[in-house]
Amino acid sequence: MNYHELNDALKKADLNFSGVDRFACSNKLSQVFITEGIIDILIWKYNVQNNDFKLISSNFGYTAITSSQFKKFLDSVKPCFLDYFTDFLASYIKFLTLRENIKNYSRYQFQSFVPIRLDSEGYYFSTLYVISEITETKGLELHFLLIPLKRHTDEPITFNVLRDGKKDDPLTKQLKDRIAFSLEKILTNEQIDIFNLLLKGYSYKKTAFYLNKKPDNILKYNRRINHRLSSHFDIDFDSANDAARYYRNCFLSE
Numbered sequence: 001m002n003y004h005e006l007n008d009a010l011k012k013a014d015l016n017f018s019g020v021d022r023f024a025c026s027n028k029l030s031q032v033f034i035t036e037g038i039i040d041i042l043i044w045k046y047n048v049q050n051n052d053f054k055l056i057s058s059n060f061g062y063t064a065i066t067s068s069q070f071k072k073f074l075d076s077v078k079p080c081f082l083d084y085f086t087d088f089l090a091s092y093i094k095f096l097t098l099r100e101n102i103k104n105y106s107r108y109q110f111q112s113f114v115p116i117r118l119d120s121e122g123y124y125f126s127t128l129y130v131i132s133e134i135t136e137t138k139g140l141e142l143h144f145l146l147i148p149l150k151r152h153t154d155e156p157i158t159f160n161v162l163r164d165g166k167k168d169d170p171l172t173k174q175l176k177d178r179i180a181f182s183l184e185k186i187l188t189n190e191q192i193d194i195f196n197l198l199l200k201g202y203s204y205k206k207t208a209f210y211l212n213k214k215p216d217n218i219l220k221y222n223r224r225i226n227h228r229l230s231s232h233f234d235i236d237f238d239s240a241n242d243a244a245r246y247y248r249n250c251f252l253s254e
Contacts, residue, residue: 006090010048042146049139062118078115078123080233087179088159109162115152123152154235156249181251186232194221198244
């Protein structure tokens with residue numbers, strides 16, 4: 001899945017929402033974020049029908065944020081997570097537009113903890129909420145509420161679906177299981193086989209026995225895996241096992 005598929009999902013959602021009562025289903029979660037001078041909350045509004053994306057809050061002095069293009073906003077997500085983020089958001093939008101869910105759409109919100117570029121110095125680990133509303137013309141409108149938490153170092157990303165303001169674990173797992181982070185662009189097929197055993201907790205000796213290889217060869221593979229994943233995520237992992245733990249925390253369902 002990619003940006004174009006996300007865009008298609010949003011346009012279909014806009015059409016499907018056209019018959020929903022705007023006032024009966026108003027999303028109340030945005031009221032939680034009416035705070036002044038306490039924390040920085042950047043808010044963008046995206047009218048899908050008119051393809052109108054704009055910053056409606058202060059920029060709080062952040063110099064690398066976009067104020068007018070949805071695609072550029074998505075591209076501010078750290079590149080190693082962008083495809084996964086886009087896929088999860090698209091899956092969430094598709095979930096909302098299912099016939100059995102659409103009239104209760106206001107009960108759900110998308111929540112993520114991701115690194116976002118807000119200035120020229122790097123990424124901020126941030127909380128991002130996506131809140132859906134219906135416009136006066138009965139089109140779909142999304143509010144993106146971003147709360148920068150700290151400079152990003154090595155925090156794992158997290159995605160949640162909230163129902164009535166609380167994490168819905170079964171639904172979050174259901175959507176998470178529908179998408180996958182692609183290792184094929186980073187590791188060779190043989191490295192992926194070894195990495196999958198690392199994810200299962202295999203030691204290098206157990207991996208060598210399982211794959212009928214010499215332990216020293218597995219150690220060499222592990223070093224290459226660690227190097228490639230450290231480079232991809234821009235994090236200096238101590239070992240392949242450390243990289244596997246990070247990957248598990250980011251992408252595998254609990």
